[in-house]
Amino acid sequence: MPKVRVTRRLHFAAGHRLHNPAFDDERNQAVFGACSNPQGHGHNYEIEVTVEGEVDPETGYVLDVKRLRDLVNDRVVGEMDHANLNVDVAWLQGVNPTAENLAVQIWNRLVGHLDGVRLVSVRLWETPRNLVEYCGE
Amino acid sequence: MPKVRVTRRLHFAAGHRLHNPAFDDERNQAVFGACSNPQGHGHNYEIEVTVEGEVDPETGYVLDVKRLRDLVNDRVVGEMDHANLNVDVAWLQGVNPTAENLAVQIWNRLVGHLDGVRLVSVRLWETPRNLVEYCGE
Amino acid sequence: MPKVRVTRRLHFAAGHRLHNPAFDDERNQAVFGACSNPQGHGHNYEIEVTVEGEVDPETGYVLDVKRLRDLVNDRVVGEMDHANLNVDVAWLQGVNPTAENLAVQIWNRLVGHLDGVRLVSVRLWETPRNLVEYCGE
Amino acid sequence: MPKVRVTRRLHFAAGHRLHNPAFDDERNQAVFGACSNPQGHGHNYEIEVTVEGEVDPETGYVLDVKRLRDLVNDRVVGEMDHANLNVDVAWLQGVNPTAENLAVQIWNRLVGHLDGVRLVSVRLWETPRNLVEYCGE
Amino acid sequence: MPKVRVTRRLHFAAGHRLHNPAFDDERNQAVFGACSNPQGHGHNYEIEVTVEGEVDPETGYVLDVKRLRDLVNDRVVGEMDHANLNVDVAWLQGVNPTAENLAVQIWNRLVGHLDGVRLVSVRLWETPRNLVEYCGE
Amino acid sequence: MPKVRVTRRLHFAAGHRLHNPAFDDERNQAVFGACSNPQGHGHNYEIEVTVEGEVDPETGYVLDVKRLRDLVNDRVVGEMDHANLNVDVAWLQGVNPTAENLAVQIWNRLVGHLDGVRLVSVRLWETPRNLVEYCGE
Numbered sequence: 001m002p003k004v005r006v007t008r009r010l011h012f013a014a015g016h017r018l019h020n021p022a023f024d025d026e027r028n029q030a031v032f033g034a035c036s037n038p039q040g041h042g043h044n045y046e047i048e049v050t051v052e053g054e055v056d057p058e059t060g061y062v063l064d065v066k067r068l069r070d071l072v073n074d075r076v077v078g079e080m081d082h083a084n085l086n087v088d089v090a091w092l093q094g095v096n097p098t099a100e101n102l103a104v105q106i107w108n109r110l111v112g113h114l115d116g117v118r119l120v121s122v123r124l125w126e127t128p129r130n131l132v133e134y135c136g137e
Numbered sequence: 138m139p140k141v142r143v144t145r146r147l148h149f150a151a152g153h154r155l156h157n158p159a160f161d162d163e164r165n166q167a168v169f170g171a172c173s174n175p176q177g178h179g180h181n182y183e184i185e186v187t188v189e190g191e192v193d194p195e196t197g198y199v200l201d202v203k204r205l206r207d208l209v210n211d212r213v214v215g216e217m218d219h220a221n222l223n224v225d226v227a228w229l230q231g232v233n234p235t236a237e238n239l240a241v242q243i244w245n246r247l248v249g250h251l252d253g254v255r256l257v258s259v260r261l262w263e264t265p266r267n268l269v270e271y272c273g274e
Numbered sequence: 275m276p277k278v279r280v281t282r283r284l285h286f287a288a289g290h291r292l293h294n295p296a297f298d299d300e301r302n303q304a305v306f307g308a309c310s311n312p313q314g315h316g317h318n319y320e321i322e323v324t325v326e327g328e329v330d331p332e333t334g335y336v337l338d339v340k341r342l343r344d345l346v347n348d349r350v351v352g353e354m355d356h357a358n359l360n361v362d363v364a365w366l367q368g369v370n371p372t373a374e375n376l377a378v379q380i381w382n383r384l385v386g387h388l389d390g391v392r393l394v395s396v397r398l399w400e401t402p403r404n405l406v407e408y409c410g411e
Numbered sequence: 412m413p414k415v416r417v418t419r420r421l422h423f424a425a426g427h428r429l430h431n432p433a434f435d436d437e438r439n440q441a442v443f444g445a446c447s448n449p450q451g452h453g454h455n456y457e458i459e460v461t462v463e464g465e466v467d468p469e470t471g472y473v474l475d476v477k478r479l480r481d482l483v484n485d486r487v488v489g490e491m492d493h494a495n496l497n498v499d500v501a502w503l504q505g506v507n508p509t510a511e512n513l514a515v516q517i518w519n520r521l522v523g524h525l526d527g528v529r530l531v532s533v534r535l536w537e538t539p540r541n542l543v544e545y546c547g548e
Numbered sequence: 549m550p551k552v553r554v555t556r557r558l559h560f561a562a563g564h565r566l567h568n569p570a571f572d573d574e575r576n577q578a579v580f581g582a583c584s585n586p587q588g589h590g591h592n593y594e595i596e597v598t599v600e601g602e603v604d605p606e607t608g609y610v611l612d613v614k615r616l617r618d619l620v621n622d623r624v625v626g627e628m629d630h631a632n633l634n635v636d637v638a639w640l641q642g643v644n645p646t647a648e649n650l651a652v653q654i655w656n657r658l659v660g661h662l663d664g665v666r667l668v669s670v671r672l673w674e675t676p677r678n679l680v681e682y683c684g685e
Numbered sequence: 686m687p688k689v690r691v692t693r694r695l696h697f698a699a700g701h702r703l704h705n706p707a708f709d710d711e712r713n714q715a716v717f718g719a720c721s722n723p724q725g726h727g728h729n730y731e732i733e734v735t736v737e738g739e740v741d742p743e744t745g746y747v748l749d750v751k752r753l754r755d756l757v758n759d760r761v762v763g764e765m766d767h768a769n770l771n772v773d774v775a776w777l778q779g780v781n782p783t784a785e786n787l788a789v790q791i792w793n794r795l796v797g798h799l800d801g802v803r804l805v806s807v808r809l810w811e812t813p814r815n816l817v818e819y820c821g822e
Contacts, residue, residue, distance in 0.1 A: 006267075134687060146813070333507070466652065559813070585767055591728065
């Protein structure tokens with residue numbers, strides 16, 4: 001059967017502050033600039049999760065995209081939306097919430113939970129001009 | 138010469154209903170949900186066709202993108218636009234018009250008709266949040 | 275208090291066919307062209323509903339935009355999404371589902387149901403290039 | 412001379428929390444829900460500022476749109492970008508940062524600073540689905 | 549019958565240079581900056597033309613939007629697309645092609661050619677961040 | 686450490702004309718059509734530059750995306766914006782400014798200037814419907 005990639009795009013809004021507690025204030029400011037403002041700021045994130053699998057000849061689906069949507073909502077978006085990513089999300093404790101680190105952690109939240117398809121990539125838009133992509137390597 | 142990928146994005150509107158005639162009504166409803174409503178619904182599809190080839194040193198083109206546009210219009214968009222994909226398109230007879238199946242069939246409509254370039258992928262947006270991609274494997 | 279307009283944008287996918295039963299086939303074809311294909315086609319509609327009111331000094335809201343979202347979902351989007359607009363929606367019986375007629379009917383579904391704010395406009399995108407707007411006059 | 416409206420769209424990212432200090436925690440939660448989470452969240456805001464004036468026959472401009480861009484950057488975007496709107500912006504002290512209140516305050520920051528044109532509206536997208544507009548009344 | 553506004557969005561690419569022949573080079577540079585570079589530059593313009601009229605009870609149309617599209621293509625887009633706006637378009641001779649002046653000239657090309665509906669506005673996006681609107685006054 | 690791809694999207698407006706001086710006028714017209722109009726036209730280009738590298742455990746960055754933005758602004762966008770690509774840009778002399786050729790030249794401007802990360806691709810949108818991508822091969 002042909003192999004097809006299926007992508008679901010979702011949205012969430014969250015607050016964050018870039019900060020390494022091992023750095024002093026001066027170094028945090030030098031490395032992270034305005035992203036390190038103590039009171040934090042935030043973004044409307046767009047997330048695209050892509051999986052790959054063979055098309056089921058009975059259904060014509062690789063998977064029901066609503067199942068992919070529900071999984072990402074349950075394990076990722078529902079916990080990040082309207083949260084402060086530095087303090088509110090259990091599985092982000094101790095993680096500096098750069099887009100790169102968020103993409104890796106989102107991958108880890110999803111990778112063991114998709115039956116019958118392969119997780120291909122997690123893409124995260126922090127702004128309409130800044131994008132990161134993680135493919136599990 | 139350098140190898141470059143060229144993508145053309147096109148638009149069409151179509152109706153469809155997801156349905157497997159080998160399933161009874163209950164199973165069609167269980168598998169496809171509202172997508173299986175007997176009267177059908179529809180979408181504004183966006184399609185992106187990508188080819189790859191060497192840049193011609195005389196023209197600076199991999200191919201004239203208008204030629205790619207015309208091909209996709211002739212063999213795909215012109216037949217799918219304002220059609221009902223379950224009944225109106227000869228080369229979709231017997232195909233359950235999921236996005237996955239449509240991407241594979243569109244690939245098959247194009248793959249032998251591109252001289253001097255390699256077809257790389259067909260990407261089909263069924264909604265602004267749902268995307269499938271087929272690369273011929 | 276200052277008066278502010280608040281707009282919520284929502285999405286639905288639906289099928290339709292343009293057709294006047296008082297016309298014969300030839301005239302339907304002449305007036306509506308491919309939009310009149312008997313099997314129907316469909317679109318991803320985007321709808322923008324705008325209300326106006328004074329900002330409440332206690333909340334800083336004209337209204338909670340989630341209340342506007344829920345109202346439009348309950349009375350409009352939930353009934354139109356994945357439906358065939360010619361046959362599936364009770365309050366569209368006998369209506370030729372042009373974008374103009376849909377905008378007027380959506381207005382009528384909403385206008386008596388918004389307390390404390392004034393309904394200003396219903397905007398309906400049938401495609402990314404075609405938009406209609408109705409303001410109740 | 413013809414009168415034309417000129418709009419400049421700009422972008423900023425900021426954090427905020429909806430909260431009325433005169434409400435107790437329970438009421439803040441009831442009114443603002445997840446938007447009132449104590450640690451705050453944030454958004455990528457898009458702002459559109461529209462002015463109107465006669466076209467200058469010598470330049471063909473109502474105003475140089477770069478002058479409009481610079482004004483909005485100096486007085487609005489430069490102070491809101493990567494800020495926490497509850498605490499970091501002097502002219503937002505004591506303002507509950509709903510989209511409605513922000514639009515009114517942005518208007519007030521701009522209205523006396525535009526020579527020779529009339530400020531028509533401030534439109535603020537808090538998310539791609541939520542928009543407010545203030546016209547000074 | 550209800551009055552509805554219908555908008556069609558179209559696209560064209562064109563070159564231009566901002567320049568007043570009554571100015572010397574220094575003043576052209578001071579007023580128009582990089583937009584006055586002698587060799588010109590260009591844009592992908594998006595144009596939105598809005599008309600208003602009563603909904604025809606027989607068709608459900610204010611007007612067939614394809615008729616609006618064809619009119620704008622014939623009288624505007626077909627002449628501006630892939631043209632240099634300073635030299636190639638007969639009805640722009642002597643016009644400094646600022647967005648403001650273009651919107652006014654486009655209005656004048658359309659206003660007498662729409663039967664049974666009222667031309668409401670011409671909106672012209674010069675970039676995704678710069679917009680002008682002319683309403684005929 | 687995990688490897689992540691980081692993409693920055695930037696914008697510029699430029700003029701160009703497609704033309705091979707080794708062709709006579711008739712052949713230029715046959716090959717390039719309206720794109721070869723002697724006075725030139727132009728576009729709003731969107732450019733996406735993607736790099737890949739390991740996430741730095743101290744910063745959570747592959748690289749500071751502002752450094753990527755500044756590099757692309759300094760070496761590419763700052764020289765192309767509001768320029769005529771046939772004559773104004775030193776490193777495009779003798780290059781027919783097709784999207785394919787531009788992507789290759791932009792790659793060459795960037796590839797030796799990125800420390801510690803690998804340049805993965807340059808994507809260039811000439812219009813919202815036409816895209817090219819070059820990956821250095």
